[in-house]
Amino acid sequence: MNRLRPGLFAKLLTCVVALFLLMPLIAVVPVSFTSRRYLSLPNGDWSWRHYISLFEDPDWGTSLLTSIQVGVLASLLAVLLASAFCIGLWMLRPRFAGLMTGFVLLPMVAPPVVSSLTLYFFLNKLAQWNNLVAYDKLGGVVLAHMVMIVPYAVVVVMVSLSQLDRRMDLAAQSMGASVPTRVFQVILPNIRFGLIGAFFLCFLLSWDEIGVTLFVTSVETITLPRRMWMGLRDNVDPSIAALSVVLICVVTLAIVARAALQFRKARQTG
């Protein structure tokens, strides 16, 4: 049976949309090579100065480190809480499981600006009690990011648990296995890829997080997106173009490699 393939008109329209999607990613490239200190196109005077400043300016390095710290900590904690929650629900199947899940997913569906305001309010309150987990402190940013990414971790872990054979746990239970044995020796080894996936997703989300970060940081704890924001908002700094080009290249390489692998696999299996 021959599938009805989209016609020429659809293909033309798609080209327009594809161009629209890729255009801004391409437009950054020439800007990153300008020799001037404001957003402009190089006029024959191509320069690497903005790339070099990424390495030389210690602020970028500090922000990179902050972003990595926040990302790793927030993702680890989020995945930990989320997997405990999901495994508990999966094993116990309590009466209000649906309601609990809905509550936990709330930060994912609420408008980001509302979550931001809520967390800003909370961290300001916390600042009256301690100066570790508070407004503009590393701990505070980690907490805010955890709230925002934990729903995604819950979704990923739930999906991998849903593919697990419940009878396997029943089997362990029938052999007298205690809850820790069931969790650590039966369930966790079988969802390890889900956990790794959840960690990566959480890290990427935290790495990119700007909406909430804007509200809960100011001058002390500055993540990479936050620093980019500062460079964009005040006077547009072409270093951001250089940084964007680097990030775009990394993402593109990763996605192209993945797609190529899949494409080859699909070819091989027919």
Add this chain to the structure above:
Amino acid sequence: MRALLCLICPLLLFLGCSYLLPFLGIMQLSFTDPVPGIDQYRHVLSDPLTQSVIWRTIRLCVIVTVVSVSCAYVITLLWVRGSPMVRLLTELCIMIPFWISVLSRAFGWLSMLSNRGLLNKWLQNLGLIDSAIQMTRNEFAVVVGMSHYLIPFAVFPLATAMRNVDERVLTAADGMGASRLRVFWQVFLPMTASGIMGATLLVFVFSIGFYVTPALLGGGQSVLIAELIYLWIFQIPQWGVAAAMSVVLMIAVGGILYLLMRRYGEMAK
């Protein structure tokens, strides 16, 4: 049993303390700051400036939704139904922007549209315009940037709907001699209506609380609700009004999501 509760509770407690309680605090604030009562809500719903921001937000979000869903529909069509090579290419066009930071993407549009940007330079080189035309710091830039951000999000529900279309129905319609255009308009489009509905609501919900892209591309000229809330907190502190606006926004989004769920629930039956 108790051990299992120890697994479930930490996350509930964590979110209860750091999300639910503070949100209740925000609600309290909206009724007490600066004056007890519903004055803050009255301000949100009657102040002319706020009104104009709300209307602008709704107007722009509707435009953005229509643009994003239409663009997404076209590209999803090829992603789902194209030949393997076409599928690969469209997938790259969808996935690469999706995984790139919203800031880089907004910056990309600034590089493209600003007075010294690529587009103005091309137009000048072609001799179509004499001096640069202003394409940023206005609603046009906001619509462009937001649509660009939201297209990939619209693709996923559309792709699900298109994958569920029964190939045999199309072949049957084709076999009955219907023209390609007719097959599309009268068979394929209605069969993917649920996906269009889902994508529309999703994009609208996302766009309505959106802050970063409008703030960067609008350049303070076309403020949307989210940016207004930011201003009420960091520029002209009016906590109570910001809180009231947030509560209103939350209720609106909750309502839309409720519609979405009910629709999907009905379809599941």
Add this chain to the structure above:
Amino acid sequence: MQTGMKKEALVSDTTQIEARSVSKTFGKFHALRDVSLKIAEGEFLSLLGPSGSGKTTFLTLLGGYEPATRGQLFLEGQDMTNWPAKQRGFGMVFQGYALFPHLTVAENIAFPLKVQKRGKAAIADRVAQMVEMVGLSGHETKKPGALSGGQQQRVALARALAYEPKVLLLDEPFSALDKNLRGQMQEELRRLHRDLGTTFVFVTHDQEEALALSSRIAIFNHGELQQVGTPDTVYERPANRFTAEFLGDINILSVDDSARGIAGTALELPANVRSFDHVAIRPEHMRLADAGDAIQLPATVRDRVYLGSKSRLLLETRAGEDLMLYLDNGGALQAPEPGADIRVTWETGDSFAL
């Protein structure tokens, strides 16, 4: 009937497990209704019924994986209704095996022993013994994913038996196997049961499997227990129409009540039955009538299906009811052709009332 009683006597008469009016509901849906059943020590009890009849549900209640909605369960006289699975200590072979995919064959079998904190050497010994018993020597270090269906089945059996449970529950263990392999595994299961003397409670939806393996069969339909008895009791003396039809082909004839006969033929009633609507005879007990037979039921041949050693005749009575019987093809008798009018007969003792 007599052979049935003999077989029943083979089973020890100590009740090990008893279910008293057990019910299970999921929301408003009744998965089990008022099931009462005694299971004797060392017996091979099959739970037989169509898909969705509540067999798995009953087994999970026995094993303690789900609480019963109503009713009580006893183990050796003690009320175990509220005991968790752990405390009951039954072995269970799950539908689809439920092996641990991340552990090797040996580690799977060792799992329950490790949970019981047995010594390293004791575990190794026991695992080796179990691997030997189910014939998996040489496969100890493979993961379940690398095994065939039959081999996975053996691992599941070995794992469930490793810690010497008093009772082994099996949920359709052979349903995923092809026919040859299934026969072979059935043989092995019989051997295991004979050698170990463990009580087996075996769920299946396959009548032949239940008839071939069990010392007793409990038949379920729509969550209700229809009948419990030895294989020949339930086959030859089904308690109701469902059991009769579920266990194999059956000829059912309406009884003309006033005449106490079928289509004018007088019929001797089974002694304990006073009044009934239908009489049933298995096809293998029905034959073509000779002149001297007491029962002579006229019928028309509708079709004849050649089956090799036998032929199956499909008949229709005057009252329009369908009948079936088998004829040996080797006999001197010429098989009647479709359209022929014939008379059929059977021994009164082989028929039963429904």
